[in-house]
Amino acid sequence: MSTIRKKGIITTIFIYVGFLLGALNTFLYFKFKPEQVGLTRVLLDIAVLFSSFTLLGSNTVVTKFYPYYRSHHKEQKSDLLTIAFAISTVGFLILMALHTILEPTIIRKFSGKSPLLVNYFFLAYPLAFFLTMFQVLEAETWNLQKAPLSNFLKEVAFRFFNTILIFLFLGGIISFHIYAHLFSWQYAGIFFILLFYLMYKKELNMSFRISTLTKRLWKKMLPYSLFILGGNVITILSTTIDAIVISSLKGLDFAAVFMISQYITSIIVVPQRTATSIASPVISQAWKDKDMFKLASVYRKTSLNLLIASTFIFTMIWLNYDDLFRMVKTDPIYLLGKPVVLILGLQQIVEMGTGLNSAIIITSRRWKFELYSNIILLACTIPLTYILIKEFGMIGAACATLLSRTIFNALRFGFLLKVYNLQPFSYKTLVALVIPVVVYALVHFTINFSNPLLNMIVRSALFAGIYGYLILQLRVSEDVQQVFGTIKKRIRNLAGRN
Template identity: 25%
Template sequence: MGIVINQSIKNTIITYIGFAIGALNTLFMYVQFLGDTYYGLVGYILSAANIMMPLMAFGVHNTLVKFYNEFETEKQKSQFLTFILFLPFILIIPFSLIGYFGYHQIASLLSKKNFIVYDYVWQIPVIALCMGYFEIFYAWVKVHLQSVFGNFIKEVFLRILITISLLAVYYNFITPIQFVFALMGIYLTMTIIMKLYALRVKMPSFQLVIPKNVKAIIWYCIFIILSGSVANLLLEIDKFMLNFYIKIENIAYYSVAIFIATVIAVPSRAMHQITYPITAKLMSENKHDDLNNLYKKTSITLQIIGGLIFIGIILNIHELYKIMPADYSEGIFVVFVIGLSKYFDLILGNNNAIIFNSKYFSAVLILGLLLIGVTISLNIVFIPKFGIKGAAFATLISITLYSLSKLLFVVFKMKLYPFTIATLKSFALLIVTFVLFYFWDFGFNPVLNIVLKSILITAFYLGLSYYLKLSSDINYIINSVFKKIRN
């Protein structure tokens, strides 16, 4: 777990720096500089691009991680990478032709409620393509256990470029319309940088040779396309469908609330960058006990860290919305509901990595596809009646059902168990913290209130967690910090 802790800490720090910059962009710059309409448009474009990304990447970013260790020589690995790089063109070429010749029909359908969308629909597949190839090159460095730089580009560098572009809007160097185009250039830039870094980490000798296990590779790619689409649809379909029923400004309000709730998932995103390839390696070597131990450790560690973030957000949410325009306050309910779904998904540890690298990966896909139907149906029913609150509630039901199905599958099929007695203690600690601090407010400036209350919550929550020894990894980190302070 040494390399896991090391890179997870670095990735967590980087990701939170990125989220701090993202918070500045999302809670202030987008709202004040871009305006609700163009902010809603940007949110819709990125949401649609995320939905499309698994198709444009052809699922090869996860396929690369799964099959990399099966090739023994450097020559075979280089041939495999070359093959992987060209696979996405199986879908890129036909999609490009369909988009070119059918643009008017597609754009008209997507812009029926909000006509502003019409002129920007073509940017969706372009950004999706950049996202896809970024993940492919990122996967290449992850199999070499070098996840930190890619995480920096994805979480920090991307947001810095967005900040610069938003400042350019504020100082009238560019218009909001030009910002939307600049966003596409930003995603292209980060993809090129990731490619150059990947080749620096390990420069392959490019040889286009079809691997012997090509059938297994293709089938796994198809699975990743479908499963990735399921996962992204569950996360993004709400914003995508809001465009069909309500004014695009509401997507801006919803995007802010989703961003706040997504902070809960940051530790999971950071840890999975390094636990995914390690999980794949343990499974390929049939080390069941080591895998079960890793499963438990990731679960309790993420539960404690995620719980702290979740409770911190919920106990400070009203103060946070005081510093934003009043129209955005409708998102408070969305934050709470989506936060619950993120927290539940967080405590499953490296569940996804286990499923995607097992022989049972196709079974869970069927459940996911069924839940997509449920999600779309729930959004169709709830959004017209309740607006963004309806979308949030539909997402909570869908993600909770999907996470629960994956958990039960791993427990009963693979005999791996993420929970221990520490899990119950952590839940109890979360409830006690909520009850103790819910009515505790300061009469100061909202920002100062958030800072002071967060310090008290963190000290109480982490202090009890350390005393109860709920997570050996968290105690190890705290002891390391104390040791450095003493020295």
């Protein structure tokens, strides 16, 4: 856990810097027309959905089978990454071949409420291709213990490029048409930066000859890849369908409101993304070594730490939500997003509080359950999303997400408990849930200044101070205690030098 914790802290810093840039971009997006904001968000969702198909499960294959290739090839070049790139390229070519079939459906479904999306739909393809290539290379950086680097590019550099484009558009230097085209090539930028970095460091050890190990393992790799493909497509479809359906039924302006609400709550999930990128190789190695104690420890600790992080972040958001929107003068349509933030925030807490169940299942011998559980998720998500959006609009989409993801995580929890006797909860889980509720009530009902900025500063400082004090005094998390101890020690050393 010490390795996970150290690299996790670095990665988390990078990701939160990215979120600060994302927050700046979101603020600047308020100066766009709502339908223009909706277009950029929906294009990204479509690209992510396309990428889940074009990957054909190759990035997960790189993570799962890397320990075997590392043992077999030692310092020699490996063909594992080469195979992953080849598979992903084939996947993208198949997608392009399907474009002629997709185009009439796109025009029919979106021309009424979202004509702008029809005009710019083709930009989803370069986004999807380079996102696919980046994800393959990202999996390799995880294996090389360089997850912070790929996270820096994905979270910071990608958003920084967008910040530059936004300023160019708002400054009148480029038109929205040019902005949209340049926006679609951002993943190309971070992919080539990562590629050239690994080449410069001589860590891109790709072989273009099929190894004897691949010849032995391909019968395991192929079905694994296909199952992961199905699971990935279903998972991504279940998480992107809401914005796509909203843009079809309600229009890009409402999609913009929903997706900005999604962005606000996506801040909550940052620690999970960090933990997944750092812990996945550890989990994969533990399965190879049949180290159930290590698996149980990672599962339990990540669940508790992610729950602590998610409840803290969500409560901070909810505590300051009204004051934030009082300060930022926006189109009144964006004020409709508050109940969406509440519901999606609760969903993120459920997601993080159940731990890294996906990473554990997907690298186990019972990895096929990943697909089965995702099929159930999709079966819940699609009808719920469509029916509830038609009836309740954006709030319906948020409710559909909360219900379907809760069922989904309950299934995974039950599976790991029954098959491997793994479960992440303890009495400390309950303590981690009670603390933010109590502290929120205390701060919310006692602090209320007329100045929104002052209100945010005082409330945030008081909440963070009391919350942190209780977490440490009650010794809720061993990892939090150790991180706090390390910080205290370094501060003392610094003070001693002065």
